[in-house]
Amino acid sequence: MQPNLAISTVIFALRPDENGRNTLMIPLVKRIREPHLGKWALPGGPLVGNESLDEAAARNLRETTGLTPRYLEQLYSFGAPERSAGAAAERVVSIVYWALVGTDEADRAVESENVHWLAADCLPELAFDHNLIVEYALWRLRAKLNYSRVAHGFLGEEFTLAQLREVYEIVLGRPLDKGNFRRSVEASGAIIPTGRVVAGASNRPPALYTYDKTRSLADRGPLNKPSDY
Amino acid sequence: MQPNLAISTVIFALRPDENGRNTLMIPLVKRIREPHLGKWALPGGPLVGNESLDEAAARNLRETTGLTPRYLEQLYSFGAPERSAGAAAERVVSIVYWALVGTDEADRAVESENVHWLAADCLPELAFDHNLIVEYALWRLRAKLNYSRVAHGFLGEEFTLAQLREVYEIVLGRPLDKGNFRRSVEASGAIIPTGRVVAGASNRPPALYTYDKTRSLADRGPLNKPSDY
Structure with a gap:
């Protein structure tokens, strides 16, 4: 019998935790049926109609959070026979994507009784093999950074250099030296000063930067698309 | 309707071409039915019984070439709706692996009327989207190198440094400077002199090296297995 195919997505965003501190979070969906009834799981579902894998993952994200991804990339396909073992186990192979959502957008994310955002590096036991999947997605995100x-x-x-450094610190989970960070980012040539400064700031307003758009968000060689998300 | 799931594998080996020159080659299978009847395609097939995705890819490789992989890694999943468009198109999503076969083993590979080894960077038009898949696998191999x-x-x-350099030159498709290559490989610390030299060589027999096994063949973070292929 053919295994069932599912598309699931690990969606990262920076959102304030209960103490108001920006935290790397992912949205999870409460299982409302067996197996793993009541546990949290990655948003996902079957491939529908004529959509591509990327489109299915983007739809997934939209349906769960009401948002569109700033970045979307295939992560890995998981298909160990024991991963979907449940009551009347139908085998499921999951093609997993990971996505980033802009911090401005993340504030508008839908939350409900069945959709919660949780800190990515401090999760409870999730359904299926979803802890391993999140762990791998985190590893990929940190490597790509x-x-x-x-x-x-x-x-x-x-953005300011302080904002960029905050992203790195939150994702890597450790503080970075200001001076070293500035030097290594400037040496990389990836960001460009816009010539503007933060409006309204008093004495020495911080400079605003932007990314060099001629560089793609991530190099995927022959799979690069003309436009990134 | 659920799309069909296939596992396909891009298998790289160094084999002599018709002029006896070592060349990066992949085995391809002739399509014996529509769609794409008569074209060459990557070896592949459905997921069977209780095997994992990795096991299916290794079986694939064994059934096509009679060989076992020295290295096997998931490449990407391809599922564009138009990729499998044929006569009575059933949609196929392919989870693709790439594998390396040792040069010693590759000489024993099965070849038949329906299985041929062709130069990876000079392929005819393959079935489905298999040219794109091979191109991406080559890109990944070159990046990993x-x-x-x-x-x-x-x-x-x-192996000797000359043998190692030959692998790099064939895979990258360009000659490398002997001295620079030696220095960068030695500086990487990835290879270790065994203290032995090539037996039977006359005057200045070349030194033999081995790889530092404490380094995995490729770092996949949480997905690393205790033993690599």
Whole structure:
């Protein structure tokens, strides 16, 4: 028998926790049936009609959060036979995507009794193999932070160096040295000063930067699309 | 209707071309039915019984070539709705793996009327979207060459620097400077002199090296397995 195919998405956004501190969070959906009834799971569902895998993942994200992704990339396909073992186990193979949502947008995300945002590095036991999936997505996000402009997915069009460093610190989960960070970011040539400064700031208003758009958010070689999300 | 799921594998090996020159080749299977009857396609098939995705890809490889992989990694899942458009199009989503076969083993590979090895960077028009898939696998292989010990997948346990450089030159498709190559490989610390030299060589027999096994063939973070292929 053919296994069932599902598309699931790990959606990262920076959102304030209960103490108002920006935290790397992902939205999870409460299982309303067996197996794993009552546990939290990644948003996902079947491939519908004529949509591509990318489109299914974007629809997934829209339906769960009401948002559109700033960045969307295929992560990995998970198909261990034991992963979907439940009551009357039908085998499920999940093609998993990961996505970034801009911080401005993330504030408008839908939350409900069945959709909650939880801190990505401090999750309860999730349904199926979803803890492993989130762990792998986190690893990929952290790795990409070092060799692409993927951090831009969390930021607005223009940002200060302090805002950029905050993104790095939250995602990596550790404080970074201000001076070293500035030097390494400037040396990379990935960001460009806009010539503008933060409006309304008093004495020495911080400079605004933007990313060099000629660099794609992440290099996927022959799979690069003409326009990134 | 659920799309069909297939596992396909891009299998790389170094094999002599008709002029006896070592070439990066992949085995392809002739399509014996529509769609794309008569064209060459990547070896593949459905997921069977209780096997994992990795096991299905390894079985794939064994059934097509009679070989076992030295390295096997998931590449990407391809599911554009138009990719499988044929006569009575059933939609197919392919989870694609890429594999390396050791050069010693590759000589024993099965070849038949319906299975041929062709040069990876000079392929005819393949069935479905398989040209794009091979192009992406090549891109991934070349990228990995620079930041992992994946080249070892092509070599025996012990090798000379000249043999290692030949692997790099064939995969990258360009000659490399001997001195620079030696320096950058030695500086990486990834290879270790065994203290032995090539037996039977006369005057200045070349030294034999091996890879540092404490480094995995490629870092996949939480997905790393205790033993690599």
